[in-house]
Amino acid sequence: MIATDTPSIGAELGGDSLRLTRRSHLGARDVFRLATLGLRGRPARAVLSAAGIALGVATVVGVLGISTSSRAQLISEIDALGTNLLTVSPSPSISGGTPTLPARAPAMVRRIGPVQSASALGAVGGGVAIYRTDRIPAVNTDAVSVYAAQPTLLSTLQGHVARGRFLNAATANLPAVVLGASAASALGIDRADGAVEVWLGGRWFDVVGVLDPLQLAPELDRSAFVGFHAAEHLLGASGRVVEIFVRTAPASVGAVQSVLAATADPAAPQDVSVTDPTDALVARADASAAFESLFLAVGGVAVLVGGIGIANVMVISVLERRGEIGLRRALGATRAHIGLQFVAESALMGGVGGVTGGLLGGLASSLYSAARAWHAVVPASAFGAAVAAAVVVGAVAGLHPALKASRMAPAEALRTV
Numbered sequence: 001m002i003a004t005d006t007p008s009i010g011a012e013l014g015g016d017s018l019r020l021t022r023r024s025h026l027g028a029r030d031v032f033r034l035a036t037l038g039l040r041g042r043p044a045r046a047v048l049s050a051a052g053i054a055l056g057v058a059t060v061v062g063v064l065g066i067s068t069s070s071r072a073q074l075i076s077e078i079d080a081l082g083t084n085l086l087t088v089s090p091s092p093s094i095s096g097g098t099p100t101l102p103a104r105a106p107a108m109v110r111r112i113g114p115v116q117s118a119s120a121l122g123a124v125g126g127g128v129a130i131y132r133t134d135r136i137p138a139v140n141t142d143a144v145s146v147y148a149a150q151p152t153l154l155s156t157l158q159g160h161v162a163r164g165r166f167l168n169a170a171t172a173n174l175p176a177v178v179l180g181a182s183a184a185s186a187l188g189i190d191r192a193d194g195a196v197e198v199w200l201g202g203r204w205f206d207v208v209g210v211l212d213p214l215q216l217a218p219e220l221d222r223s224a225f226v227g228f229h230a231a232e233h234l235l236g237a238s239g240r241v242v243e244i245f246v247r248t249a250p251a252s253v254g255a256v257q258s259v260l261a262a263t264a265d266p267a268a269p270q271d272v273s274v275t276d277p278t279d280a281l282v283a284r285a286d287a288s289a290a291f292e293s294l295f296l297a298v299g300g301v302a303v304l305v306g307g308i309g310i311a312n313v314m315v316i317s318v319l320e321r322r323g324e325i326g327l328r329r330a331l332g333a334t335r336a337h338i339g340l341q342f343v344a345e346s347a348l349m350g351g352v353g354g355v356t357g358g359l360l361g362g363l364a365s366s367l368y369s370a371a372r373a374w375h376a377v378v379p380a381s382a383f384g385a386a387v388a389a390a391v392v393v394g395a396v397a398g399l400h401p402a403l404k405a406s407r408m409a410p411a412e413a414l415r416t417v
Contacts, residue, residue, distance in 0.1 A: 035344035039352075042317070049313045050353030052306025053393065057357025057386045058364065059299030065365025065378040073374045083276075084116075084253050085157070085216055088244040088264050091271045100240035101272070105264040106150075109244055112263060114252035119156040120244045122148030122228055124201075124237040130177070130224050132187050134199040144183045145223045146200065148231035148239060156245045157217055164192025164209035171208055172227025175200075175234055178209035182222040200224070201235040216277040217245070306353060307393040314346050314401035322408060329410035339406035343398045350394020354387035361386075 039046040088109065090099035102108075106120040124146045154166040165171075166178055177200060179189060189196055189207055196207045205226065213221050231237035244264065248256040253276075261272035318325070325338055362378045369376035 031340055031344045032348075034341045035348045038317070038341070038345040039348060045313055045317075046349055046352075049310045050306070050349050050356065052309045053303055053350055053353030053390045054306075054357035054360065056299045056302030056304075056306055057354045057390050058361040059302060059357075060296055060386045061358045061361025061378065061383055062364040062368075063295040063299065063361075064382040065362060065376070066368050068377045068379055068382075069365065069369040069374045072377050073372075076375075084248050084250040085277055086246045086248065086253070086257055086260060087217075087275050087277060088246060088260050089242065089273050089275075090265075091273055099271075100242055101244065102265055102267075103239070103241065105241055106244055108263050109246055109260065112248075112256055112259065114249040114256050115246055116249060117152055117156045117247045118244055119150045119153040120241045121153070122231060122237065123240050123242045124148055124226070124231050124235055128201040128235050128237070130183075130187070130205075131199040132189070134204075136199070143222060144186060146235075147220075147223055147225055147242070148228045148237055149178075149225035150228065153225070153245065154211070156247050157214055159214045159217075160212045162210045162212045163190070164207070166209050166211075167225060167227050173229045174227075175203060175205045175230060176208045176226070177205040178211065178225045179207060180211050180221040180223045180225075181213045183224055184210045186222065198224075200226070203234065303390060303393055306390075307350070307397040310346050310349050310394050311397040311400060313349075314342060314398050315404070317345075318342065318401045318405045321405075323414065325405050325408050326410045326412070326414035329408070330414065335406040338408075339402040342402035342405050343395055346398025346401070347391050347395035350397070351387065351391045353394070354390025357390070358383045358387050 088101070088105070090101050092099055100123060106118055109115060109118045128146050130144050130146055149167060151167045151169060151172055154161070162181065164178070167176065177198060179187065179192075184190065187198065189198070189210065192207050192210045194206050194208060197204045198207060199205075211221075226235070228239055232239045246256070246260065257274055257276070260274045261269040265272045328338065329335075362383065365378050366376040
């Protein structure tokens with residue numbers, strides 16, 4: 001336990017001299033027991049010192065766990081929605097008007113062999129707005145956009161109806177409107193049974209459907225959709241196409257993407273933009289990496305501050321235990337044994353803080369993921385690396401106090417008792 005000194009006494013009588021040969025051993029188990037005893041002797045101080053490192057490690061593990069869970073959920077959503085959706089849209093107009101695609105663009109796109117479905121959105125006009133009643137001033141539009149939509153739009157986007165139904169061959173010709181999730185919330189509408197009407201383009205339209213949020217086209221959540229026929233004959237829209245959503249065979253996404261611009265507008269393919277909506281989802285996840293790095297930096301600073309706290313505690317501990325150090329040196333403990341004991345104590349303190357913080361961070365990540373209905377993923381590598389870093393920080397923090405303790409002369413240390 002305390003420095004194990006096993007004297008092997010060989011007596012050789014050479015005149016009046018007696019020679020003693022001593023061997024001092026301190027195994028790994030002895031080091032651990034000494035470090036444990038040192039912490040148990042001052043438990044409150046040890047707990048408070050380890051708390052700083054525990055907080056930092058909990059932050060690191062929690063942030064990495066939440067980030068990993070979020071990315072896993074995003075990948076799951078993308079896989080469920082499919083990565084074979086492309087969008088075709090005109091490049092912004094230099095003149096400032098609303099850019100459009102040729103009227104025949106949707107039909108031309110559908111002729112591409114691997115294309116499974118293609119659905120278009122049409123411009124209704126900037127002067128057409130939607131209101132809850134006809135008594136709201138025209139300036140209060142709630143920023144809800146109005147589009148003409150084909151009945152196949154929802155299936156192409158793999159969206160879902162929260163209430164009511166989407167446009168069909170019948171309602172596309174009638175004064176009927178379907179609201180995106182955010183548009184319905186802005187207008188204060190939570191029903192779609194045909195009993196609710198909205199004031200749209202100077203006449204009443206029946207609300208026949210309310211959509212769930214569209215994962216692959218979130219920009220359409222604050223939009224209202226009417227049929228192309230209704231937009232042209234009831235609202236005076238031109239019916240010009242502003243965007244086409246294309247669902248293609250998964251193995252042919254690249255090939256289809258390469259010919260979409262020329263197919264949609266053969267006369268000016270350079271004015272057509274083709275994008276993959278899943279790229280926007282991935283970019284949104286990557287944008288959160290900046291906040292992740294910030295929190296990881298905060299966690300790292302907390303670990304370093306915890307290490308400084310351990311160093312201060314170990315310096316005080318050395319001063320308080322000079323009598324113990326002197327006694328052990330007198331019994332045969334070497335300077336290396338004394339130094340190793342105090343380094344082990346500080347490393348153990350860091351390890352306890354690291355394990356505690358790792359468990360707290362994993363618990364926080366799991367609770368957050370459960371609240372968001374995510375599958376909790378806490379990387380074992382992150383946990384192990386954080387605990388290892390805590391042990392290293394603790395050991396480094398104990399180097400100076402350990403050197404100070406090892407340099408004490410036995411006689412001088414015992415005089416302070």
